[in-house]
Ligand SMILES: C[C@@](CO)(OP(=O)(O)O)[C@H](O)COP(=O)(O)OP(=O)(O)OC[C@H]1O[C@@H](n2ccc(N)nc2=O)[C@H](O)[C@@H]1O
């Protein structure tokens with residue numbers, strides 16, 4: 001029997017960079033939010049090893065793929081003797097600030113726990129997630145959460161009010177490591193995550209829109225001025241922010257009609273755009289197919 005698992009994209013409603021650590025990572029404070037836009041992983045039994053296939057030609061189908069790494073970590077930790085073939089149906093743009101690779105890795109962990117009939121041991125899974133990448137722990141749970149440390153320490157937050165979300169991508173990939181490297185602190189005047197957390201606690205949707213902030217924008221904008229122009233274009237219509245390390249920009253809408261209108265306008269201007277929406281926790285959507 002084939003089994004499948006959804007891997008949802010994420011955005012950061014706030015991303016504050018607090019400083020550089022001795023291990024080379026940056027200490028951050030971020031509000032993660034899952035989106036409905038997702039990849040799908042399908043699992044099929046095989047006698048040994050880990051096989052990968054995908055509809056995305058540019059992605060590695062070997063140990064460089066985060067799905068392979070997640071499967072390998074789980075197999076080794078629990079001494080699983082059988083193998084698996086995993087097909088990735090990619091819809092989330094790659095290296096776009098939407099956490100696609102991290103979410104695929106988290107979906108591989110969730111899906112393979114069921115597929116191999118392993119126990120759901122949260123401590124083990126979150127430790128494996130943190131080894132795979134800073135965003136993988138959030139992608140394991142999804143919904144709305146406050147991330148600290150390098151992003152892997154999570155605190156639950158009230159679910160974000162529902163928004164339709166337009167994503168626009170300028171058509172090139174951005175290296176997360178390069179963006180963090182280019183980060184220069186901007187002094188003590190940062191708002192940080194506090195305002196947005198308060199807005200979520202009050203369920204105040206207008207305050208959520210006003211609280212959007214991403215400290216990595218300056219680095220990415222200086223490396224890729226086209227991303228700044230894309231944000232300025234979107235900001236004319238709705239509250240907008242760069243996703244993670246970029247270069248995708250998102251805009252928040254109350255109505256599907258208004259979101260669809262911007263999405264169509266962007267496409268008419270030759271910009272890749274998607275219409276999606278925020279989703280609350282309980283990710284996975286695993287099913288037998
Ligand atoms: C910027 C964010 C915001 O959610 O997302 P993306 O733009 O990648 O989606 C994350 O912090 C990215 O997390 P993730 O993509 O998992 O990064 P990792 O694989 O752990 O790290 C890639 C590289 O980014 C840098 N890095 C990452 C996280 C962090 N807190 N500080 C860092 O300096 C390090 O140079 C690291 O080698």
Ligand SMILES: Nc1ncnc2c1ncn2[C@@H]1O[C@H](COP(=O)(O)OP(=O)(O)O)[C@@H](O)[C@H]1O
Pocket residue numbers: 059060064065066067093094095096097098099100101102104105174176244245246
């Ligand atoms: N399953 C995967 N899906 C996407 N990217 C992957 C995957 N496995 C490894 N990668 C690598 O991870 C890097 C970051 O991709 P991605 O997670 O999509 O972006 P971001 O970190 O900007 O959210 C890319 O360079 C890509 O080659």
